[in-house]
Amino acid sequence: MNKLLTFIFSLFIATQVFAAIDTIAVDVGISVFKTMPIGVVPFSESSGEAFDWPDEKAHEVIERDLNLSGRFDVISSEKFDLVKFSRARAKFYITGRVEKALNNKIKISFYLYATQSKNLVLGETFTVSLIDSRQAAHEFVDKVIFQLWGVHGVASTKLVWVSKIDGVKQVVVADYDGFHRRQLTFDSTISMMPVWSQNNERVIFVSFRNNKPQLYIKDIATGTQKRLFKNLEQSFSPAVNPNTGEVVFSAIIDGRTDLYVGDYETQKVRRLSFLKSSQTSPSWSPNSAEILFTSDRGGTPQIYVMNSDGTDMRRMTFMGRYNERASWAPTGDRIVYTSMDEGKMNIYTCAIDGSDIVQLTSSAGNNERPSWSPDGMLITFSSDRTGTHQIYIMRRDGSNVTRITKGGENTAPTWSWYPVHKQTKNKEGRE
Amino acid sequence: MKSIYGILIAGCVVIGLTACAKKQEPVVEPVVQETPVEEVAQVNTVNEDSLAALERDRLEAERLEAARRRLQEMMDRLMSEDVYFDFDRSELTAEAKELLGQVGAILNQEPRFTITVEGHTDARGTEDYNMTLGGLRSTKVKDFLSAYGIASERMETISYGKEKPKVDGNSESAYAQNRRANFRVNVK
Numbered sequence: 001m002n003k004l005l006t007f008i009f010s011l012f013i014a015t016q017v018f019a020a021i022d023t024i025a026v027d028v029g030i031s032v033f034k035t036m037p038i039g040v041v042p043f044s045e046s047s048g049e050a051f052d053w054p055d056e057k058a059h060e061v062i063e064r065d066l067n068l069s070g071r072f073d074v075i076s077s078e079k080f081d082l083v084k085f086s087r088a089r090a091k092f093y094i095t096g097r098v099e100k101a102l103n104n105k106i107k108i109s110f111y112l113y114a115t116q117s118k119n120l121v122l123g124e125t126f127t128v129s130l131i132d133s134r135q136a137a138h139e140f141v142d143k144v145i146f147q148l149w150g151v152h153g154v155a156s157t158k159l160v161w162v163s164k165i166d167g168v169k170q171v172v173v174a175d176y177d178g179f180h181r182r183q184l185t186f187d188s189t190i191s192m193m194p195v196w197s198q199n200n201e202r203v204i205f206v207s208f209r210n211n212k213p214q215l216y217i218k219d220i221a222t223g224t225q226k227r228l229f230k231n232l233e234q235s236f237s238p239a240v241n242p243n244t245g246e247v248v249f250s251a252i253i254d255g256r257t258d259l260y261v262g263d264y265e266t267q268k269v270r271r272l273s274f275l276k277s278s279q280t281s282p283s284w285s286p287n288s289a290e291i292l293f294t295s296d297r298g299g300t301p302q303i304y305v306m307n308s309d310g311t312d313m314r315r316m317t318f319m320g321r322y323n324e325r326a327s328w329a330p331t332g333d334r335i336v337y338t339s340m341d342e343g344k345m346n347i348y349t350c351a352i353d354g355s356d357i358v359q360l361t362s363s364a365g366n367n368e369r370p371s372w373s374p375d376g377m378l379i380t381f382s383s384d385r386t387g388t389h390q391i392y393i394m395r396r397d398g399s400n401v402t403r404i405t406k407g408g409e410n411t412a413p414t415w416s417w418y419p420v421h422k423q424t425k426n427k428e429g430r431e
Numbered sequence: 432m433k434s435i436y437g438i439l440i441a442g443c444v445v446i447g448l449t450a451c452a453k454k455q456e457p458v459v460e461p462v463v464q465e466t467p468v469e470e471v472a473q474v475n476t477v478n479e480d481s482l483a484a485l486e487r488d489r490l491e492a493e494r495l496e497a498a499r500r501r502l503q504e505m506m507d508r509l510m511s512e513d514v515y516f517d518f519d520r521s522e523l524t525a526e527a528k529e530l531l532g533q534v535g536a537i538l539n540q541e542p543r544f545t546i547t548v549e550g551h552t553d554a555r556g557t558e559d560y561n562m563t564l565g566g567l568r569s570t571k572v573k574d575f576l577s578a579y580g581i582a583s584e585r586m587e588t589i590s591y592g593k594e595k596p597k598v599d600g601n602s603e604s605a606y607a608q609n610r611r612a613n614f615r616v617n618v619k
Contacts (some may be wrong), residue, residue, distance in 0.1 A: 169594075190516035192558060211547075212589050213562060234566065234590060237559045250563065252590055255570025257563035294560060299517075303559050324557045343555055368557060401518050412558065 035073045036148065038066060038094025039085040039115060041204060042078065043108070054131050058108060061137040062094055064177055065155040066163075068402060070377045070395040085115045092121065094144065108133050110140035112147065120145050135171035149236050154373045158416040159380060160184070160203050161391055164231060173207050176380075176415065178372070178391065178404030180190065184218060195238050196243035196416045197264070204228070204264070206236045213359055217250060217264055226354035229262045231270050239283050242330075242417065248291060249283040259293060270274065272310045282334040283327045286306070292316070292335065303337055303354075306358060316354040325369060328352075329375035329396070336360075336367045336396075340398060349396065360398030370425040372396075372412045380404075382414040455580045505537050506616045510548065513597070513611040514572055518553070521567035523575055531572065534614070535579035545585045547615040548572045552593045555607035565590030 014224040045051055056064070075088040085093055094112050101107040101309040105127050112122040122143060126136040135189060143348055145153030154176060163172045165183065171194045185191040189207055193227045194205040197217065201296040205254065207216045213236045218225035228247070229235060236248040248261045257278040263267040273279050277297035284291055291308050292299050298315065304324040306313040317323040322340035329349075336349045343368040350357045361367035366383035373393075380393050386403075390410045394401040512534060514527045523531065538544055550569030552561040569588035576582050597613075598605040 116489050192594070208591075210593070213592075236562050250559070252563070252566035255574075255588065257566055262510050269589075278567065281559040282555070294561075296560075301556075322556065324560050338557060340556060345555075345557070 005325075012429070029094065036071060037073045037075055039075045039077055039081075039088075039090040039097035040066070041093060043079055043096040043098050045140060049100050052130060053133075055134065058098065058110075058133060058137050059094075059189075061134050061374045062110075062392075065138060065141040066094075067154075067400075068154065068393055069141070069153055070400055071153075075316055078359065081120075081226055081319060082115065083269075091115055092148065094140075094419050098133075105129050106133060106204045108136055110137070111320060112144050115253045127267060134175070138175070151375055152418055152422045154378065154418075156413075157393070158196075158200065158375060159404075160416070161198060161382070161413040161415050162192050162194065162411050163405075169411075171203060171218075173203065174224070176393075176404075181211060182220075184220065186249050193238060193412060195240055195414045198240055198421050201414045204238045204247060205309060206238070206242065215247070228264050229260070229267060232260065232269065233258070234402065236282050237282065237379055241288050242286060248284065250280040250282070259291075273306070273313075274310075281325045285328045286330050290328075292328055294324045294326070303335070305352075319357060320353065327370060329372050329376045330374055333376075334396070336370040336379055338370065342384040347379070347398075358397070360394065366418075373415050374418045378415075380415055382411040382413060383416050445526070464536060465618065494605055502541065502618070505541055506544070506618075509534060509537055509544070509614045509616050513537070513608075513613045514568075515607065515612045516568055516612075518606070518610065519556075519564065521564060521571050523571055527572075529573050529576065535576050535581055538576065538581045538585065543619045545558045545587075545617050545619060547587045548588060548612055549589045549615065550588065550597075550612050551595060551609055553609040554596060555591050555606065556593070558594075558612035562590050566613050568610075 003386055036343045040059050042057065042158040048366050063074050063076060066074050076088045077084055080093070081093070091114065092112055092117055094110065095281050096110045097108050098106055098108050106129070107125060109123065109125040111118065111120055114121055120395055124140055126133070128136050135156070142153040145151065145155070146197050157174050157176045158173055160171060160173045162169050163420055168188060169190045169192055170186065171182050171184040171191045180208060184203060184204070185207070187207060189208040189211070191422065192206045194203050196203060201221065202217050202219050204215060204217045213234050214234045215228040215238055216225055217228055222413050232250040232251040232253070235249050238247050239249070240247055240397060244262055246263055246399045248259060250257050251260050256276070256372050257280050258275065259272040259279045259282050260269050261272050272291070275295065275297055277295050279293050282291050282293040289308055290305055292303060292305050295304050296302075300321045302315055303317040303323050304313055304315050316326075316335070317337070320339045320341060324338050324340075326335050326337040333352065334349045335352060336347060338345050339348050345368040346362055347367050347370045348357055348358045349360060360379070361383070367382055367383045367385070370379045370381040377396060378393055380391060383392050384391050391405045391410045391413045392401055484598065502610055509593070512528060515524070516527070517524070538546070548569040550565035552564045566588070569590055573583065573586045573588050576586060596605070596609045598608045
């Protein structure tokens with residue numbers, strides 16, 4: 001009897017909670033972030049020389065980076081224009097200079113100036129081949145962001161995703177802006193769910209080459225690959241621990257999907273959850289203390305969180321009947337996930353206690369598989385809003401949605417970590 | 432008995448209709464080739480009389496051909512039968528159970544068959560959750576056949592999640608046809 005009363009009481013509480021959540025206003029795509037206006041002027045090129053830019057000119061790469069970063073408002077100008085920059089409150093502007101160098105290379109200099117004083121704030125010169133000038137521009141933009149924002153930007157980071165090539169899903173890697181795409185797998189069977197190893201040197205993914213979903217790891221530079229955790233016949237949904245490199249993943253045994261943690265060097269595996277329901281889509285908190293995952297123990301897929309040793313499990317999402325693929329922001333403060341409503345997938349974020357739900361995408365096809373940029377400012381995801389699945393980047397508040405792929409079918413993007421040297425710097429900064 | 436013939440005929444029609452959609456051809460040839468060679472050798476040593484021997488060979492070949500055809504039909508039938516599920520469910524419907532009863536009967540009749548049960552979902556939802564659903568569906572089918580009396584060593588399960596739809600498109604009818612478990616047959 002007591003139990004029944006408690007049950008009825010808890011139902012009452014639950015209804016109250018639902019009612020409270022239902023009244024939360026859902027914002028769509030309105031930016032709450034302040035952007036910094038910044039001027040960009042085309043680079044001067046040494047006279048009488050023709051430069052055969054591969055994709056975009058240096059200042060175009062920089063404009064794209066600044067726009068994608070979610071931190072800036074680009075004020076383009078053909079030449080330095082004090083009035084225009086001042087009116088737009090652009091306190092700084094970027095320009096540069098290109099000249100030919102030996103061995104088919106170019107000498108490219110990047111400058112960040114203060115608009116009013118025309119003082120040089122930051123300058124750097126690279127001697128590179130034309131094709132690598134893009135990388136140089138990315139590096140300079142990240143230095144500008146560090147100079148003006150005090151945090152590392154993501155212009156030098158990469159994405160891995162799945163692209164249908166000749167009808168087969170293959171893993172591809174590319175710069176975060178979609179350029180310099182490279183095919184990583186060349187199998188006749190499906191490859192899917194790629195994620196980065198801790199040092200960005202390898203990709204862990206699911207392959208059906210044995211006619212079963214199994215985890216593989218492949219070195220990007222050498223192409224060397226091996227199967228992981230061979231005693232598990234069917235495994236998928238890998239996620240890498242940002243601090244130890246361990247892999248948490250799902251495996252099916254006797255029809256049940258549960259969570260496991262494995263070390264890809266030693267191949268040792270331990271089981272993490274022991275439930276009768278299905279558990280999938282795990283994701284580590286930035287400090288690795290907790291793991292987000294999806295469970296259908298309540299009848300529908302919902303997001304739960306537990307300690308990384310499998311204890312203290314609690315439910316996080318209560319609104320909607322299908323909440324999946326949660327991922328913890330590297331900044332630690334929010335969670336992004338996919339929710340299905342009336343058959344359409346959309347991306348939401350919420351606070352780490354499940355409150356303060358914000359819908360980031362709406363009325364534009366299916367939007368799914370969100371992945372955070374390492375600075376926590378941006379989210380990459382795939383959407384079929386144009387009729388085919390393509391990769392997009394948006395700000396963490398859903399604004400500034402930019403498509404970075406066109407043509408074919410592109411899905412399941414995962415953002416790389418910071419380059420290793422910046423990982424350590426950022427940790428020092430945090431502590 | 433009549434109803435079984437009816438089902439067999441219906442099965443043949445389905446085979447005819449789906450023949451072009453099939454990708455994995457069963458590995459049946461080796462089995463058939465091995466047996467006649469043995470038989471022929473035996474006949475030759477026992478009976479040297481050519482005419483009678485030839486006649487016996489012909490009859491034997493016909494018998495084997497008929498057996499092969501029957502085996503092929505059973506395999507085709509197994510591979511053309513899909514078990515369908517409701518949205519986000521892995522429970523077997525009454526229809527599915529009836530069909531699995533027939534599948535069990537074929538497996539009992541032909542102990543050389545081993546099967547792989549492949550679980551699939553429709554295109555809605557995430558890749559990850561659909562993998563779990565495909566795992567549940569394929570296992571529900573295996574469990575049913577196990578209860579029917581088929582040794583579990585003869586059955587393997589695989590989840591394909593939403594990766595291998597039978598029908599493309601985003602209509603309710605496409606979804607319904609993709610929420611399925613299907614069989615791949617191997618002959619020992």
